[in-house]
Amino acid sequence: MAEYQGRLSGPLLDRIDLHIEVPAVIAADLILPPPSEGSREVAARDIQVERYAALGLTNVRTNAQAHGPVLEEIARADDTGLALVRDAADSMRLSARGYHRVLRVARTLADLDGAEKVGRVHLAEALSYRALADEVRRAA
Secondary structure, eight states: OHHHHHTSOHHHHTTOSOOOOOOOOOHHHHTSOOOOOOHHHHHHHHHHHHHHHHTTOTTOOSGGGOOHHHHHHHTOBOHHHHHHHHHHHHHTTOOHHHHHHHHHHHHHHHHHHTOSSBOHHHHHHHHHHHHHHHHHHHHO
8 A cells, every 4th residue: 555655646645635544344344324424523514604604605615615815714723733733834844735735624623623713633633634644655
């Protein structure tokens, strides 16, 4: 797997929000009913729809659809969160696209927590999803 991922270009990987390892699916897993969306996920989606409607962005319904300047405003972190992102941007060599991907994921994690503000914990988790891709790239 690392060999395959090592052949993927940085700009392509920048377009992927979450890099996680997923165990192989076994036959028994295939007969289980699909998981349903929980109330936490539904609430987060509703928060996003309301947020963008209040901003007058009728064509945006989710954080995934938000563009850079809007995203930077709605995912503005506190000072400790900003310091974390700044340090991570340097050490992980985040591009502008990668930076916005981290903000997008962090805003979604905050929405799932019902948090009005994006906190350091949300940014740290969002950065951890990008760190896996960096590890694979270095290993290849």
